[in-house]
Amino acid sequence: MDTLLSLLNGFGVALEPSKLVFCLIGVFLGTAVGVLPGIGPALTVALLLPITFKLDPAGSLIMFAGIYYGGMYGGSTTAILLNAPGESASLATALEGSKMAKAGRGGPALATSAIGSFVAGLIATIGLAFLAPWLVEVAVKFGPWDYFALMIVAFVTVSATFGDSPLRGLTSLFIGITLGLVGIDKLTGQARLTFGVPELLNGVEVTTLAVGLFAVGEAFYVASKRFRDPEEIIPIKGSLWMTKQDWKRSWAPWLRGTAFGFPIGALPAGGAEVPTFLSYSTEKKLCKYPDEFGKGAIEGVAGPEAANNASAAGTLVPLLTLGLPTSATAAIMLAGFQQYGLNPGPLLFAEKPDLVWGLIASLFIANVMLVILNLPLIGLWVRLLAVPQPWLYAGILVFSTMGTLAVNGSPVELAQLFLFGFVGYLMRRYDYPVAPMVVGLILGPMAEQQLRRALQISLGDPMILLENPGSATLLGIAFIALVAPFAMKGLNKFKASED
């Protein structure tokens, strides 16, 4: 009952005209960046952070969440019409979606992904609303050792368990943690890894790293292979609407996709890739028309798209209740909270219920807005793909530098931005994931603080981590998650066979 009351309160906040405007801007921007190849929601939120830090926190966070959801909707458009998934979460959608588009059924493919996203988003957001308060009650009892163990789990799963290469993921993570060490140690005032450069005393800015890796790095990467043939847009032929049979074949995959997406997104394992591929292979097995798979089966679009959106709502569960980001976008959103001095976690639910519940309520509104924006306006979004790439990326770089200069106009900060950009380029080139680095930079200092707090309480005895059942279990999970991919390289093979 409490949850319903809080949620109603939240709707009171989210339905204020100014919040609705923020939400609309968010979903609009989110869809746009989801459609444009190469720019994802993480990058967009990172670019907006410096511009929004003087605005209303609740409004800005609602906008960020709108971008996150919108990006998930928009990504399917590119995947289906270009066979060029905008982000890894829509890889599975592209498999069948592009085949459907080539067979002249692009309309129904877009429709089933939009409506599927809507259904999944709605169910998953309800899940978020009811799971969050319960988790908050559990989290209140967490000691620093539990938080530390939880962060270790997040480190391992984000970098090692679900990537293509655990070694490259862990390398990315450790570079992030190393960058997190730079600056003044908060507990003692000791300067670390600053090498006498005063600008480094404040540490490495999360936004600088994120914008450098995502925006500048992506621009370099796209430019470096620009002489490849540009992708061709497949025009939508025939009706946009789904036939009765399409509906019949879509609803079950939507629900199954949601069932995969939400829990996996909510676990500190993160990512939308795993649930989308799980959903894809499940639909392939359960489909009544198995010979259609590979030629454009609607189930193969409906399921993964639903899983994709449900996992986005899922990642908000650990983010809001524990302050634990499990995807790149969630990591940047955490930075968004922090720039207003807000720390997501159980305390935030107690101290700022209006903000938290307003944000959750706004997700329902965002979903409704998105399905309205996406179905009739699909033509507009497709036209967005016609923006010349040189201007698109030139604009992205202008925005990146603008953001950095707005926060901190020093040449040292700019040099960092471009250095990270070049690192991001090299990482893309040699297939190192960039998200673990951002997670490492954000979570690294937090994990260190929790560890040292735990050891202060135990007077320096590290056994405290293993004596508490909560942290001991979590560390056990982290250990298994770390060793598992090395022990059985089966996951990679499974992934490869889906291509």
Place this chain on the structure above:
Amino acid sequence: MTNETGRQGANRPALIVGVLLLIAAALVGYDASQQTITSNYGVGPTAVPYVVTAGLVILGLAHFVVAFREGLPEPEEADNKALLWIAGGLAFLIACIALGGGFTIAIAAVFACTARGMGRQAFLVDAIIGFVLGLFIYLVFAKVLTLILPSGPLERLFL
């Protein structure tokens, strides 16, 4: 070509990453060893850096192993000219801001150089677009957000 050499000897990119990781480990470890402030109870500010050092060493060594086995994924050929254009634009931007040339000119250069690097051949047109865009952003920040971006002689005319 590259594929063959990759299989016969050690994979160069993996070796380089391994060396870089070891250098990073040495830096972090050295920095921690030079620290003077310690904590009276619990662990001090040096504990985690040493753990990170150990992690970096392990990862660096693992890269050496990988270099003699499968190596890193073979990347596609890169268009270095495009990269140089973009990097040049960004280098100009840093210089321009550091020397007080102002935001607008810096942005114009970044816009034009990036567009050029991405394959457009209308440098002057793009520079003008970038100039207008930069000035517009500068004025919006100054008037609406009351945030003054780096200013040069040009920007001061508008304040």
